[in-house]
Amino acid sequence: MDTRTPAHDHSPWLPFESRRRARDEKREAVLRTAVQLFLEQGYHRATLNEVADRLNITKPALYNYFRSKEDILFECWTIGQERVEDRIAEIEAFRESGLATLRMLVRAYAVIMASTFGASLVRFNAADLTEANQKVTLAGKRRIDRAFRKAIKQGIADGSIKSCDVKLTAFAILGALNWIGHWYKPDGALSPDQIADDFAVRLTADIAKRSPAIRPQKKLPATKSSGTVRNTRKK
């Protein structure tokens, strides 16, 4: 219980080390550790004590950065959500055909799902959040849904996608994608990018109007799957 484990991930509180890193860096470290633990054991089984232990700090110290356990959970979700929405915005800005947009969405979303914060989007239980936060997550999910549906609709309109039931099509695609958050293991045979490339074709093959050949993708700035956590600070 009291034995500090030798710093699990990469902890800014490494003992005997300078502890003057910036506040945000620590906040971020807490989130990284927490999301990891929540995914491993589930939100309820994971205790703040273990989060703290892995960071070589004590439980109350966490309260300098977060108001509550639920707050941490929500922030983890928020990070994943923001990543997705950022990519959606980028992709939509390209104003490509419906099919091309859809494929970019699939690709980007697949990569995110293979990250911890991405997986948290589908593996955390909204019922564990405040009612207020539940609404936020619900709205987030809807925005993602809408983005996929919009691309499909647009594709039908611009002729790149066959006519189909938009809602069910989106569900099927998102389902296959979300499932990645459950089965992907970093030490598996396929890299996130490989999975993403495959799914971009696979999940759109049946509704693509013409040749399923992938058009050379626009070079997007690589998704920093384990990138910097945005500072969403304790209010």
Place this chain on the structure above:
Amino acid sequence: MDTRTPAHDHSPWLPFESRRRARDEKREAVLRTAVQLFLEQGYHRATLNEVADRLNITKPALYNYFRSKEDILFECWTIGQERVEDRIAEIEAFRESGLATLRMLVRAYAVIMASTFGASLVRFNAADLTEANQKVTLAGKRRIDRAFRKAIKQGIADGSIKSCDVKLTAFAILGALNWIGHWYKPDGALSPDQIADDFAVRLTADIAKRSPAIRPQKKLPATKSSGTVRNTRKK
């Protein structure tokens, strides 16, 4: 807290009513109520007290039928799993082509996913189970995976399915199916059967070798989506 709510579902313990129903019927009622509650609130937030309240009994009475909360959770999962495996066995017995088998699997699995016990397969967290039971669930998941992969492989062999990456194909299909357990609401526009029919085509369209027209399905005994709970008794 103590006020007996007016019997949520259909409770064999309706107060001031004949209490002579069979033991198994009660066991079943507990499971139905529990799975419902677990899905609504999550396993940890749901308390046995509320399960009991909804059944118009007291908490300790539950222990006549189950050894522990975890036991209840596991039995819920078991019921869902058994339904799936039963259908798999039925379907495989038809010895149809790979594609036809796959489509039947998709259809059957989709319907089950739209039931509470089915959804429990993907919405419960294995980490909440005993280590021993975790192994059981893992083995169960593997058997399902194998059934889908086997159908795909067979389809490739018998020419009904295009050559493809079996593993990823199975993941994509199962992902879309499992997602049903998250989004399906009984009061939605589509019935489980409609969803199942759609997905049977949709999820196999890209890998089907020839015409995507669905062959008239073998008439299977209708899936009892809210059917009788098998008696798996307290050991």
Place this chain on the structure above:
Amino acid sequence: MDTRTPAHDHSPWLPFESRRRARDEKREAVLRTAVQLFLEQGYHRATLNEVADRLNITKPALYNYFRSKEDILFECWTIGQERVEDRIAEIEAFRESGLATLRMLVRAYAVIMASTFGASLVRFNAADLTEANQKVTLAGKRRIDRAFRKAIKQGIADGSIKSCDVKLTAFAILGALNWIGHWYKPDGALSPDQIADDFAVRLTADIAKRSPAIRPQKKLPATKSSGTVRNTRKK
């Protein structure tokens, strides 16, 4: 839990057997089983369920013979106590010298301590009894104490025992005797009678006035160490 163990001791409810034995015999069987279990596991750890299981009956059936668990405990104690008091009465009736009486007391008490009901006198905790019953047990203990002290005093008076502190002498002797209830195991090297014979000399050697040779004991009716339980019935 539900599996009836194959009748531990000797149970009048042997399954598939005639169940018409007399009520008292059953009462007695309950007590024998209970005292055994209480000694093995302690009063609180032992459950009535296990008592019942060992007797191939069900828990509520016990309530036909006893009003409560505490009632059973008290009756066990009572049986042991009565055995002791019966022997004391017998021995005092001989009106032998103080030393001879003391030795007979030691002998008789030692044998009883090596029985289950005897051990229950020192291994059960009075705090587990009703206040009323605690008084009864306390009075019982006092009577035993008094018997030993009386013999010692008489011995001092009649010259068979050296002058000594009566109270401490009695404590020392009773302590050594009571301890038998803790260490005696039926499968040990020494029989209760051997222990009793030894202690009769050993515990009186230092206070005996003359030769430590034991005078040939009056032939007492043999103590039925596992003998019939007296009927002290549910009132």
Place this chain on the structure above:
Amino acid sequence: MDTRTPAHDHSPWLPFESRRRARDEKREAVLRTAVQLFLEQGYHRATLNEVADRLNITKPALYNYFRSKEDILFECWTIGQERVEDRIAEIEAFRESGLATLRMLVRAYAVIMASTFGASLVRFNAADLTEANQKVTLAGKRRIDRAFRKAIKQGIADGSIKSCDVKLTAFAILGALNWIGHWYKPDGALSPDQIADDFAVRLTADIAKRSPAIRPQKKLPATKSSGTVRNTRKK
């Protein structure tokens, strides 16, 4: 129930008082209070709530110092056991004759038996401990037994003790001593030292070879019968 009793013994948590005492002091206070309560009411009847109440703290606070109720029980036992073993070691170091050693053992053990932690050695039920801890206590009991037997054997060898059955002799002596833990009351007529002095002679008189005159005892450091509790900390 919730009314804080006015601090039973001497509590480091006296309300509205400085709470800066050392952790070990508190641990010790818990043990002192617990052993007292366990002796008064028995382990099972005693609740952690009452332990906490007597210390003017709340139940969960106890878990800062101990892992479980059983842990507390075991530590109480350990303290008593260590006291005994310490004295045994001291006494054996004198390398006196068998008889002298035996008398010192009796004396020291008697004094300890008249203390709460000492009494806990014979009044707690091993069945209430973890299997692992049961083994520890069993081993402890054996070591004490061995010490007494060793002294007796040595006495027979060096001629200070008459030939006798070593095992039974040890049982008789230890029985008389252990019984002290049951009858001794601090407000009685005799002090622990007086009892100890008496028993040292009394329990060895019959086996002492020559004059029963006690040899002037080696001056041992006074037994701290209610002395400081050793720090055996939460692991």
Place this chain on the structure above:
DNA sequence: TATGAATGAGGATTCATTCAT
């Protein structure tokens, strides 16, 4: 007389959270 089913009371334990230092 015996039982299956149910209950009420209670206790240990966990853990997020707070507070004084």
Place this chain on the structure above:
DNA sequence: AATGAATGAATCCTCATTCAT
């Protein structure tokens, strides 16, 4: 900014006991 200590709330589970049959 961080901690040790403490708390309060909650939950699971056990078990003696009762009751209708």
